[in-house]
Amino acid sequence: MADLTGAWPGPLPELLRQAGDRGVIRVDTPAGDKLWLVCHYALARQVLTDKRFSRAEAVKPHAPQANDAQPAPDSMMSMDGADHARLRRIVSGAFSTGRVAAMAPSIERLTDRHLDAMAALGPGADLIGALATPLPLAVLCSLLGVPPEDGDRFRDWVEVLFDITASTPQVKARRRFELAGYMADLIERKRQEPAEDLLTAMIGAHDRGEMSMAELLTLGLTLLMAGYETTVGQIGLSVLHLLSRPGSYDALRDRPEELAPTIEELLRVTPSTPLSFTRVATEPVPLGDVTVQAGEGVLVSLLHGNLDARTFPEPERLAADGRDAVHLTFGHGVHRCLGAPLARLQLQIVLGRLLRRFPGLRLSSRPDPFLWKDGQGTRGLSRLHVDW
Template sequence: MSQPLIDQWGPLSALMSPGPEEIARIATPTGSEVWLVRGYSLGRSVLTDPRFSRAAALRPQAPKLNDAQPAADSMMSMDGSRHARLRRLVSGAFSTGRMARMSDFVAQVTDRHLDTVADLGPGTDLIGHLARPLPLFVLCSMLGIPEEDTPLFRGWVEVLFDIDASSPREKARRRIELIEYMTDLMDRKRRAPGEDLLSDLIAVHDRGELSTNELLTLGLTLLMAGYETTTGQIGLATLSLLTDRGVYEELVAHPDRVGKAVEELIRLNPVTPLTFLRVATEPVPLGEVTVQAGEGVVVALMFGNRDAEVFAKPESMDFVSGRGTPHLTFGHGVHRCLGAPLARLQVRIVLEHLLRRFPTLRLAEVEEPVVWKDGLGIRGLSRLQVSW
């Protein structure tokens, strides 16, 4: 049940070379030099230490990892009380209770897409017919975006996430289109509110607790943060199982172990191998080095999740007893991913339904059944063709 380090990083490949040091100085694709933290414990320290600032990383003179950074007024780019205030406004949407109520809905949408897969027959692409449309439909439903508008969002969001595949001019044009659409949608919801997250946030705005710009940016942040990452994680989790037939067959025989298997799949092959950059606001001792004020730090979540000092047999899956130590894929501390419960829910339901409906699922016998998506700051597949 050993899971290999799936070696596909695209533009991030130069950053992800394994090494013996827990922290090392590396050069980024932008020409900046930053500290790369590979160890689990040091990584948690970075993610919880307020001296490592997300807001400082957006300053013009700060080192840069790539150009796929959130906006300065995004919740992901804030520190302290500003971040806490916005996070508090939306945290209820991802509560355990809300996720439990969404379970049946996600299951229904998953089965609808799997019906399409079954109708299309062997050779079908699971990314295009399941992993990509499912998270977008779920997010749009949560936010209150009309179903007929979801194809527009797919084009907008994918261009904004890529690193190499589109020009700055194209990114700017798509960003403006998306902002114009969201502004119009919020105006419509103000006149006719629904039972959705955007309507709730508009009500908060109208009480004076949220500025117009914060309202718009928060809606875009929730959409963009939850779409491509969940699509990628569904694809990577499925690919991991299909490259180890013994694991897939064991889960078919023991579906009660899928929950623990999801955590191991997310730990071993995270869609986000690196955190966003943080910048030290003062000298901070970190392992055997001192990070000086103004220097950047990124945490290699992939390597932290496979730290042999923390995880016994770190390259193997343990979905029988499970791990006592939480992985870092969703981050740690105040910036821990708000949407983690929703991502877990979707990955778990997809795998449960795949295992039940397609117990003999395997990679299709075609020339190139697996194609990696290029140009993204996160890992993912553009094609995963399967047979059964």
């Protein structure tokens, strides 16, 4: 197991630094609760697939929490069993391999447009502001049918909601109210002017009685929020990882056939989402050397699981020929990230285009070329200055 204390770049929740080499430990959370933290890969997969660890129980009042950045009770991510399957079925088609592959030409055009603008500003730029932030937002807005001119407002709302420490609960509550109001207005506009987008399809599902209005509102916001912040973070983390390790970017540039397995390895070693959402045991469950009692909360360290040397030999090495085991960055089981194919596609297009357009890309020589976001539920950078 990799020792993250002091060695892992960027801020991490303090509870992740307590793990050491233990498979399951008791930790104190920023919310003031005690939870079990699961760190070994095999135990993590057990928790993420065992129906006795409930997401629905974890969002009930007085359930133990890791922080206050939790999805709403009527979110698909907060449901178990039939309710979860019902909502997932409504939107899963939009994220199928074929539907996502069909989005490639438009994402390539968007990426080229941002890279053209970045090149015009060169020979240096902030990759986060120039590419990593606007691209995922534009992709998601196009998928759902959010007008492009609303993108900046949405971005500001989401960054506050993902913040764990810097924004007060009152500020978060106000942003949630504003976002819900915006989505309700957008739904009404879509009713008047239907389009070939996911939100219009979701409205049709509501009209057929397949989901409530509250579920429609929350699902629309969930798809936008979950797919935006994590992808922004993943693009920045992946590029930083390559550029901060001598020869890594050049090696990938010279061997483009290794791009796909390298992306999987970048997702594994530097995930933008280091922790799962909390789950609550519905009955006593043996887990490694402990027994989790009914009502107790469990968190999975996706980061520790991804670096478990029992499963991933030489865990911090990027294995360009691939790994036998599947990483946990997108989760596991029924709650596995619906947008994983879209995130992969964006990473493949972004890195592929960067390698071709900017073969000499490197970290800027200016002081402090990158700055970490702090207090966020996801890991990421607020700036990444590069030269070429």
